[in-house]
Amino acid sequence: MYQLNEETDPATLGPFELLAVLGQGGMGRTYLGRLLPLQRMGPELETYYHLAEPADDSSAGPVLAAVKVVIPSLLDSEDAAANRARFAQEVDAIGTVVDPRVPALLGAEPEAAKPWLAMEYVHGPTLHKMITAKGTFGVGPYAALGLALVDALRAIHGAKMLHRDLKPGNIALGPHGPVVLDFGLAVLQERSSDAALTRTGKPMGTISYMPMEQALDAKHVNEPADIYALGAVLFFAAAGRPPYPHGPLYAAPSYIGVPAAYVPLLAQILVPVESQRPSLNAIEQSLIQLLAQHGLTVEAAAEELRLAVADSGLVPELPESAYADQAPPQVQQKAQQAVDQWAAPDEPHAEEPDLFDEFFAVEEAPPHADEEEEEAPEPGPTIGPAEYVPTLIDSKALPFPSPKDTTTSYRLAPPQPAPAPAPSVSVPSPAALRVAEQLRQAYARSGSL
Numbered sequence: 001m002y003q004l005n006e007e008t009d010p011a012t013l014g015p016f017e018l019l020a021v022l023g024q025g026g027m028g029r030t031y032l033g034r035l036l037p038l039q040r041m042g043p044e045l046e047t048y049y050h051l052a053e054p055a056d057d058s059s060a061g062p063v064l065a066a067v068k069v070v071i072p073s074l075l076d077s078e079d080a081a082a083n084r085a086r087f088a089q090e091v092d093a094i095g096t097v098v099d100p101r102v103p104a105l106l107g108a109e110p111e112a113a114k115p116w117l118a119m120e121y122v123h124g125p126t127l128h129k130m131i132t133a134k135g136t137f138g139v140g141p142y143a144a145l146g147l148a149l150v151d152a153l154r155a156i157h158g159a160k161m162l163h164r165d166l167k168p169g170n171i172a173l174g175p176h177g178p179v180v181l182d183f184g185l186a187v188l189q190e191r192s193s194d195a196a197l198t199r200t201g202k203p204m205g206t207i208s209y210m211p212m213e214q215a216l217d218a219k220h221v222n223e224p225a226d227i228y229a230l231g232a233v234l235f236f237a238a239a240g241r242p243p244y245p246h247g248p249l250y251a252a253p254s255y256i257g258v259p260a261a262y263v264p265l266l267a268q269i270l271v272p273v274e275s276q277r278p279s280l281n282a283i284e285q286s287l288i289q290l291l292a293q294h295g296l297t298v299e300a301a302a303e304e305l306r307l308a309v310a311d312s313g314l315v316p317e318l319p320e321s322a323y324a325d326q327a328p329p330q331v332q333q334k335a336q337q338a339v340d341q342w343a344a345p346d347e348p349h350a351e352e353p354d355l356f357d358e359f360f361a362v363e364e365a366p367p368h369a370d371e372e373e374e375e376a377p378e379p380g381p382t383i384g385p386a387e388y389v390p391t392l393i394d395s396k397a398l399p400f401p402s403p404k405d406t407t408t409s410y411r412l413a414p415p416q417p418a419p420a421p422a423p424s425v426s427v428p429s430p431a432a433l434r435v436a437e438q439l440r441q442a443y444a445r446s447g448s449l
Contacts, residue, residue, distance in 0.1 A: 001032065001316045012036075012335040013116045014109050016067050017327045020319050025182075027087070028068045032318070033118060035063040035106065036327055036335050062322060065106045065118040072114070084115060091117050093183035099155030101148055102180055122179045125314035127237065128168035134312050137237045139261065139294045140304035143287045145171075145237055147298065148178040149230050150284045156180070157223050157280075164218065166229035167209040168236050173309045177302060208242035209233065212272045215248055224274035230283070231269025238262045243270055261290060 002021040004011075009031070011018060016033035023030050074083040088110040094117065095105040103120035110117070127145070131137070137145065149171070156163055163183065170182040204218035211228035214221045235243045235258070243253035243266075250272050255263050265286045268278050278286070291301055309315065326332065 001319075004031075010069075010114070011331050013067055013069065013114070014107055014118075015335055016065055016107065016118055017321075017331050017335065018067060019321050022066060024071075027074065027083075028070045031067045031069070032121060032322070033065045033067040034322060034327075035065060035118075036332060063106070064121040064123075064318075064322060066103070066121045067116055067118045069114055069116045075115075084110070087115050087117070090183050093161055094119055096159045096161060097156050097183075098159075099152065100176065101152035101178065102155060122172035122174040122181070123315065123318070124172050124174040124309055125312065125316070126169050127171040127173060127178070127233070129314055130173055130309065130312060131168065131237060131240055133314060134308070136240050137308075138304070139259075139290060140296050140301040141308050142234070142237055142262065143291050143296070144298075144301040144305040145178055146230070146234050146287045147284060147301075149180070149233065150280050150287070152178070152180040153223075153226050153230060154280050157226070162221065162223065163226050163229070164214065164221065165205045165209075166226055166233060167206045168233055171233065173305070175306070175310075177305065207247045208245055209236075210248065211274065212248045212250070213274055222274065224277045227269060227277050227280065227283070228274070231266055231277075234262070235266055235270065238266070248272065261293070265290070 004018060004021060009018065009021065013031075013033065015036050017036050018031040018033045020032040021029065022032050070083065070087050074080065077083070091105065091108045091110050094103070095108075098104070103122060106118040106120060108117040109115065125133075136142075149166070153163070153166075161183075163180065165182060166180065170180065172179045172181055205214055207215065209229045209232040210218075211221075211225050214225045214228075232243050235241075235253070238259060239255075239257045241257075252267065253270060255266070258266065265278075265283065268286075269283070271277060288298065291298065296304075321327075327335075
């Protein structure tokens with residue numbers, strides 16, 4: 001964790017205050033940030049920023065986040081459009097998977113001049129740093145790591161996703177166990193032309209932890225590719241090195257230095273033929289059996305791993321600003337100004353009159369004489385703060401709910417007995433017909449029909 005460079009690093013991104021630099025990779029720079037309590041952060045802004053409620057109780061302390069920003073040089077290159085699309089895909093991937101073994105998406109602005117995303121911060125070292133500094137794992141921590149990765153991949157695959165870059169550097173050992181990070185190479189299994197950005201025959205990932213089929217063609221890999229990477233990570237946890245440092249081979253890896261109890265499972269996973277690799281359920285059963293053979297339970301193994309991490313001295317120390325009650329006034333003001341001046345750049349019909357206001361302005365028939373007259377509703381269907389359920393959607397969302405959204409802030413009239421047949425058919429007023437046509441055209445342009 002490094003201090004911010006006041007000349008080059010921003011102080012805020014969206015509603016997040018940046019506190020320190022966590023690191024930098026090939027795609028972006030990652031900061032430690034915290035969510036600021038801003039005013040006038042309504043549902044539209046929450047949708048635009050992809051904001052979601054944190055998994056933990058925010059009243060217990062600040063909501064910390066790992067805020068990733070795309071490197072500026074990637075936005076000025078010939079592949080700028082593809083880089084933006086890949087970053088937006090990473091936002092979608094993180095938001096698609098909901099599981100304790102995957103950090104929650106807390107916010108994102110993929111279409112900003114400086115695209116960023118904020119995910120739940122995992123306070124602990126990476127597996128790579130832990131093994132490199134403290135040595136390989138015993139049976140308890142080793143099996144606990146494997147079981148956590150099984151859970152993570154089960155959630156990722158259950159969401160119809162592939163990770164494609166599982167490695168020790170992308171696994172954080174947090175206070176509640178291992179968490180899988182970095183979905184920069186995640187891919188939707190449908191592999192439609194819009195969703196899959198990897199070209200056929202192009203390798204993507206980390207060569208030391210990928211199977212042969214991914215080295216040959218990363219676009220058409222399946223779940224066994226992630227299972228192979230899981231085995232390669234377990235090999236690293238047992239030996240302190242990857243099974244194939246220079247890339248996958250058809251020959252078996254050298255098991256010198258690997259405890260004999262770990263070899264049977266690793267030998268089943270690290271095979272070149274993907275159809276011969278075990279399933280996640282089979283790996284889970286093998287790890288539980290390994291624990292039983294050594295007189296350990298799953299709970300005891302998880303506790304051993306937690307204590308090993310806590311006693312390692314590798315858990316980074318948070319800056320004092322992370323515990324401050326309030327952000328500096330200038331930082332709070334800057335973030336609030338960004339919120340107050342916000343307008344989605346591609347928001348449809350931003351300059352057109354509010355069609356819902358006009359619709360509700362149409363004169364309606366008076367209530368029945370025997371009904372209690374209710375207070376007039378607010379113009380237009382809106383989502384109140386207590387009713388709003390954050391969802392990950394495109395930032396080009398409509399400024400009003402889609403036809404599928406039945407949540408409204410006004411009260412619906414109670415059901416009434418069917419009226420007697422009218423002697424004649426009533427014809428809508430010209431104003432009502434005009435507004436209905438405007439609504440139909442607005443929805444048609446938005447693609448919601």
